[in-house]
Amino acid sequence: MNSHLDPTDLGILNLLQENGRLTNKNLHIS
Structure with missing residues (x-):
């Protein structure tokens, strides 16, 4: 596994x- 993270991976x-x-938040409100 490559330790380098693509900017796209960080975005995801x-x-x-x-x-x-x-x-x-939704679960806490419910």
């Missing part, structure tokens, strides 16, 4: 983190 990880936060 960032999107996943944002989605996770939004989901967690």
